[in-house]
Amino acid sequence: MMRTRVTLADVAAIARVDRAVVSRVVNKDPTLNIRPETRERVLAAIEELGYRPNVAARSLRTSRAHMFGLFIPDFANPVHAEIIKGAEAEAAAQGYVIVTGSATGAGLGEYMDRIGQGRIDGLLLAGAGDDSSLIAQLDRSAIPWLMLNNRSGSVKRYVILDDRRAAALAVEHLVLLGHRRIAHLAGPSRSDTAARRSAGYSAAMGDAGLPEGPIVAADYTPAGGAAAMARLLADPEPPTAVFVANVASAIGAMQAVRTAGLEIPRDVSIVAVHDFELAGYLHPALTTVRMPLAELGRRGVTLLGSMKPDDTIAEVLAGPIELIQRGSTAPPHR
Amino acid sequence: MMRTRVTLADVAAIARVDRAVVSRVVNKDPTLNIRPETRERVLAAIEELGYRPNVAARSLRTSRAHMFGLFIPDFANPVHAEIIKGAEAEAAAQGYVIVTGSATGAGLGEYMDRIGQGRIDGLLLAGAGDDSSLIAQLDRSAIPWLMLNNRSGSVKRYVILDDRRAAALAVEHLVLLGHRRIAHLAGPSRSDTAARRSAGYSAAMGDAGLPEGPIVAADYTPAGGAAAMARLLADPEPPTAVFVANVASAIGAMQAVRTAGLEIPRDVSIVAVHDFELAGYLHPALTTVRMPLAELGRRGVTLLGSMKPDDTIAEVLAGPIELIQRGSTAPPHR
DNA sequence: TTGTGACGCTCAAACGATTGATCTCCGGAA
DNA sequence: TTCCGGAGATCAATCGTTTGAGCGTCACAA
Incomplete structure (x- = not known):
C-alpha cells in the first residue's frame, strides 16, 4: 500500500x-x-x-509554485463562493491550484505567515478589509497581489464590479414600477461596495427626479438587515419600496416586514444586489441584480498570471449585470 | 517595491x-x-x-509540505462551507494551510494532477463521490487520505456524522407533536448520507409503532426537493409531516407546499437535516437538526496529521446533534 | 581529407534549507 | 603537562528538478 x-x-x-x-x-x-x-x-x-x-523540487528550481492564494472573509457567504468558483476554474485552466484562507480561520497576517515564501505565485484578496499595515507587509513580500471587489485604502491594484450600475438598475426597476418613495438599506459605511451601491442609488434617484428617501446602514447580515428595515418601517410615512445593498441583509429585511405585519410586495417592494440560488425559493422569491461574480474571480486569476511587479491595475469588470425579476417587487399598492 | x-x-x-x-x-x-x-x-x-x-526548499529537504488538500463537491453549499471552516481552523492551529478544490472546477483526477507529488501531506475528501478508479489512484499516490461524511464503496478510512441519530431525532420530534402520517423525502439513492438518514427514519418510525409513510428520493437541490414534495402532496391522503433528508431539498419542498396552496406548518410540518444561518430567516423559519459539521472538518485534519500509511479509520464523530425548533413544525391540524 | 552542422543525447551546477557529523576552543582534573 | 568533556559553533551531503553548455557521431559539401 x-x-x-x-x-x-x-x-x-x-x-x-x-x-x-x-x-x-x-x-x-x-x-x-x-x-x-x-x-x-x-x-x-x-x-x-x-x-x-515533485512539486517542491520543481518549484525550488524554477521559483514558480503553480499556486495562487485566495483570501476571503468567509466561506459561508454565497457571494464569495461564486468568486472562488470562478478563480478555481481559471486557475485550473492554467494548471494552477488555489490555496484558500479565510478571516474566520485566522487573520490575513497569520495566513501569510503560514504561506511562507515561495509557496504562491500571487494572492487574491476578496474583500479582506483594509488593514494598512498588512498591505504594507504584502508589498514587502514580493508576491503579486490584487484586490477583488474592493478598493480599500490606497490600494493600487484591484478589479471591481460595476456596483454603481447594479444599484441604478435596481432603482430604475422600482421607478418603472411606479414607486416614488424608495428607501435605501445600505451596507456598512466603511465598505467600498456599499459606498458604490449608495452612489448608484443616489444617481438613479436623481435621474428619476425623485427625492432620496431615508437611507439606513446595516452590515451585510440578516440580523443587520432586519434591524435596519424595522427602522425604515417605523417611519410615519414608510417607503413603498426599498433598495437593499446586499442579499443577506435583504433576507433579514424580509423577515422584518413580516414581523411588522406587512406583506411583500403589496406593502413594500424589495430588490437586492447579488443573486444566489436560494433567492428564487424564498417567499416571496426575491428580485435581485445578478452580477458576474465568478467572472470576477476568473479575471483576478488571469491578471495575477500576467502581472508585472509594479503594475497598476484599476479595472471595472465588464460583464453582464442583469435584473432578475421575481416576486418581491410589484407596483405600489396605494 | x-x-x-x-x-x-x-x-x-x-x-x-x-x-x-x-x-x-x-x-x-x-x-x-x-x-x-x-x-x-x-x-x-x-x-x-x-x-x-522558502517553503519549497524546506519541503524538498524535509518532505513535508505543511499543507493539506481538501476536495469538496461545491463551494456554494453551506454544508461544505462549514466543513471547510473547521478544517481551516484546525489546520491553522497546526501551522498548516489548506489547498481546496471542488468538483465544479474540475474533477478530482484533474485536481490530483495539478497537486502533483509532494505538495500536500494529506487529503480530505468531503463527499466527493465514489469513483473507484480514482480511489485506486489515490492509494497509489502515497498520500494519506480520508473521507469526510461519506463511506462510499469500499473505503476504509472515513469519519462520518451520526446521520442515523439526526434523522431519528427529527422523526421523534414529529411524533411527539402528534404526527402519525410522516413521509420521508430522502436523498439520492446512491448517497451514503441519504441511506443513513433513511435508516434513522425507519428505525424511529418503527420505535414509535408507526407505519413508514411514503418515501420519495430527490437529489440534494431545491429543484429536486420541490418535485419530490409535489409527488408526496399528490397522494390522496397526504402526510401531515415530512422528514426531509437535506436542507436544500427542504427549501424546494417548502415552495412546493405553497404552490399546492397549502400552508406550513398548518397543513404540513417540515423538518430537515443540517442547520444553516438562513434557515431561521425563511418563511416560516425552518426546523432543522444541527450537526457538528465544522467539528467534522476539524477532526479530519487532526486525523490526517497523525495517520499512519495503513491505518484503518472508521469513526462516527461524537458531538452534539440537536434539534433546532423553528416555525415549520407544529401539531397536526386535523 | 577536412570542416560544418545537425541530431540526439549527456553533464553538472544550481535552487535554499536541513541535519548528522565534526571541529575548535577553553577550563578543569589527574 | 596531558587528557577530557562540553559549549558553541561549522562542514558538507542531501532532497528532486531544471537547463545552459558540451560532446560524440554521422552525412554531406568543399
Whole structure:
C-alpha cells in the first residue's frame, strides 16, 4: 500500500536515458530533439512507475509554485463562493491550484505567515478589509497581489464590479414600477461596495427626479438587515419600496416586514444586489441584480498570471449585470 | 517595491554565523547550544531583512509540505462551507494551510494532477463521490487520505456524522407533536448520507409503532426537493409531516407546499437535516437538526496529521446533534 | 581529407534549507 | 603537562528538478 516515491532518476534508469531527457519530455520542452522511440520509452516508464514530478523540487528550481492564494472573509457567504468558483476554474485552466484562507480561520497576517515564501505565485484578496499595515507587509513580500471587489485604502491594484450600475438598475426597476418613495438599506459605511451601491442609488434617484428617501446602514447580515428595515418601517410615512445593498441583509429585511405585519410586495417592494440560488425559493422569491461574480474571480486569476511587479491595475469588470425579476417587487399598492 | 528574495545565507552573512545556526534558530531546534547574544544577532538579522523561509526548499529537504488538500463537491453549499471552516481552523492551529478544490472546477483526477507529488501531506475528501478508479489512484499516490461524511464503496478510512441519530431525532420530534402520517423525502439513492438518514427514519418510525409513510428520493437541490414534495402532496391522503433528508431539498419542498396552496406548518410540518444561518430567516423559519459539521472538518485534519500509511479509520464523530425548533413544525391540524 | 552542422543525447551546477557529523576552543582534573 | 568533556559553533551531503553548455557521431559539401 505505502508506495515509495518515484523520482525522475528512477524513470531515467528504466527508460535508459538521462534525467535531463525525462525532464524535457515531461515538460514538453520544444527545444528537445528526440527520437520517437526514445520518447516512447520515457513515456512508458513514466506510466509504468506512475511518476509524478515533485512539486517542491520543481518549484525550488524554477521559483514558480503553480499556486495562487485566495483570501476571503468567509466561506459561508454565497457571494464569495461564486468568486472562488470562478478563480478555481481559471486557475485550473492554467494548471494552477488555489490555496484558500479565510478571516474566520485566522487573520490575513497569520495566513501569510503560514504561506511562507515561495509557496504562491500571487494572492487574491476578496474583500479582506483594509488593514494598512498588512498591505504594507504584502508589498514587502514580493508576491503579486490584487484586490477583488474592493478598493480599500490606497490600494493600487484591484478589479471591481460595476456596483454603481447594479444599484441604478435596481432603482430604475422600482421607478418603472411606479414607486416614488424608495428607501435605501445600505451596507456598512466603511465598505467600498456599499459606498458604490449608495452612489448608484443616489444617481438613479436623481435621474428619476425623485427625492432620496431615508437611507439606513446595516452590515451585510440578516440580523443587520432586519434591524435596519424595522427602522425604515417605523417611519410615519414608510417607503413603498426599498433598495437593499446586499442579499443577506435583504433576507433579514424580509423577515422584518413580516414581523411588522406587512406583506411583500403589496406593502413594500424589495430588490437586492447579488443573486444566489436560494433567492428564487424564498417567499416571496426575491428580485435581485445578478452580477458576474465568478467572472470576477476568473479575471483576478488571469491578471495575477500576467502581472508585472509594479503594475497598476484599476479595472471595472465588464460583464453582464442583469435584473432578475421575481416576486418581491410589484407596483405600489396605494 | 520589488523585493529581491532573502535567503538563509543572507541572514547568516549579516549575523556572522553559519547557515546551520540560522536554520536551527528559526526552527527552535532544542539540541542547539547557542549563546544568547548570538541568537540575538540572528533574530535581529532575520527581522532586519524580513527573512521568511522558502517553503519549497524546506519541503524538498524535509518532505513535508505543511499543507493539506481538501476536495469538496461545491463551494456554494453551506454544508461544505462549514466543513471547510473547521478544517481551516484546525489546520491553522497546526501551522498548516489548506489547498481546496471542488468538483465544479474540475474533477478530482484533474485536481490530483495539478497537486502533483509532494505538495500536500494529506487529503480530505468531503463527499466527493465514489469513483473507484480514482480511489485506486489515490492509494497509489502515497498520500494519506480520508473521507469526510461519506463511506462510499469500499473505503476504509472515513469519519462520518451520526446521520442515523439526526434523522431519528427529527422523526421523534414529529411524533411527539402528534404526527402519525410522516413521509420521508430522502436523498439520492446512491448517497451514503441519504441511506443513513433513511435508516434513522425507519428505525424511529418503527420505535414509535408507526407505519413508514411514503418515501420519495430527490437529489440534494431545491429543484429536486420541490418535485419530490409535489409527488408526496399528490397522494390522496397526504402526510401531515415530512422528514426531509437535506436542507436544500427542504427549501424546494417548502415552495412546493405553497404552490399546492397549502400552508406550513398548518397543513404540513417540515423538518430537515443540517442547520444553516438562513434557515431561521425563511418563511416560516425552518426546523432543522444541527450537526457538528465544522467539528467534522476539524477532526479530519487532526486525523490526517497523525495517520499512519495503513491505518484503518472508521469513526462516527461524537458531538452534539440537536434539534433546532423553528416555525415549520407544529401539531397536526386535523 | 577536412570542416560544418545537425541530431540526439549527456553533464553538472544550481535552487535554499536541513541535519548528522565534526571541529575548535577553553577550563578543569589527574 | 596531558587528557577530557562540553559549549558553541561549522562542514558538507542531501532532497528532486531544471537547463545552459558540451560532446560524440554521422552525412554531406568543399
